Amino acid sequence: MIELQNVALRYGAQSVLKDISLSLGERRIGIVGANGSGKSTLARLLNGLLVPTEGKVLVDGMDTANDGRKVRARVGFVFQNPDNQIVFPVVEEDLAFGLKPLKLSKEEVSSRIDTMLVRYDLGAYRTHPSHQLSGGQKQLLAICGVLIMEPACIVFDEPTTLLDLRNRNRVAQAIAALDQQVITVSHDLDLLADYDRILVIDQGQVVCDDIPQKALLFYVDLMS
Numbered sequence: 001m002i003e004l005q006n007v008a009l010r011y012g013a014q015s016v017l018k019d020i021s022l023s024l025g026e027r028r029i030g031i032v033g034a035n036g037s038g039k040s041t042l043a044r045l046l047n048g049l050l051v052p053t054e055g056k057v058l059v060d061g062m063d064t065a066n067d068g069r070k071v072r073a074r075v076g077f078v079f080q081n082p083d084n085q086i087v088f089p090v091v092e093e094d095l096a097f098g099l100k101p102l103k104l105s106k107e108e109v110s111s112r113i114d115t116m117l118v119r120y121d122l123g124a125y126r127t128h129p130s131h132q133l134s135g136g137q138k139q140l141l142a143i144c145g146v147l148i149m150e151p152a153c154i155v156f157d158e159p160t161t162l163l164d165l166r167n168r169n170r171v172a173q174a175i176a177a178l179d180q181q182v183i184t185v186s187h188d189l190d191l192l193a194d195y196d197r198i199l200v201i202d203q204g205q206v207v208c209d210d211i212p213q214k215a216l217l218f219y220v221d222l223m224s
């Protein structure tokens with residue numbers, strides 16, 4: 001469970017998020033809003049990539065401002081652009097890096113990498129240069145890199161924005177199949193249509209918090 005208690009965030013004099021209080025417990029939560037409304041900022045608060053200027057963000061009771069490392073083990077973050085996430089030149093090295101802090105045996109590391117790559121149709125790419133993967137494959141590798149650490153919750157920041165339709169569908173299926181709690185920021189409203197809950201953000205505030213049938217209509221109306 002992720003809780004935001006009277007959270008505000010400012011960049012210098014600019015107020016980006018204003019007094020947000022939320023309990024996020026549903027299995028699938030979507031976040032929509034206009035460009036610049038504060039969605040990515042809100043998403044980054046959920047695993048301590050950013051800490052609030054005011055208020056608190058608690059992940060299973062842990063304050064993201066004090067327990068950043070433990071929070072990030074529990075809440076993974078997938079960036080919009082996988083190039084920001086994939087740091088090693090070879091696919092298997094990139095996945096092994098995420099496992100380092102867990103101090104697993106060589107065999108366990110290897111077996112987790114295999115399982116992950118096979119599940120996402122990347123089994124043939126284990127020793128492939130990461131930068132030579134297609135856009136969709138890179139996004140899947142970025143997802144693998146987060147999943148391999150077995151977080152309880154994964155935050156996706158616009159996971160399909162850079163993808164063509166085939167890769168968009170592949171990534172959408174991969175996200176839908178996850179057992180974990182998923183919180184997705186997206187302009188792709190179809191991706192969120194069967195979610196449990198949608199938050200509509202406008203000028204740094206949650207202006208609608210409802211099931212998709214209602215919240216997405218509210219959002220379309222807001223944007224018209």
Ligand SMILES: Nc1ncnc2c1ncn2[C@@H]1O[C@H](COP(=O)(O)OP(=O)(O)OP(=O)(O)O)[C@@H](O)[C@H]1O
Binds near residue numbers: 033041
């Ligand atoms: N590191 C930063 N320093 C200063 N201002 C920032 C920073 N990151 C974001 N902002 C500003 O905060 C506001 C909200 O940005 P944010 O990225 O959260 O919006 P968003 O809703 O995710 O937008 P988009 O849909 O375009 O990705 C914007 O005005 C942006 O310019």
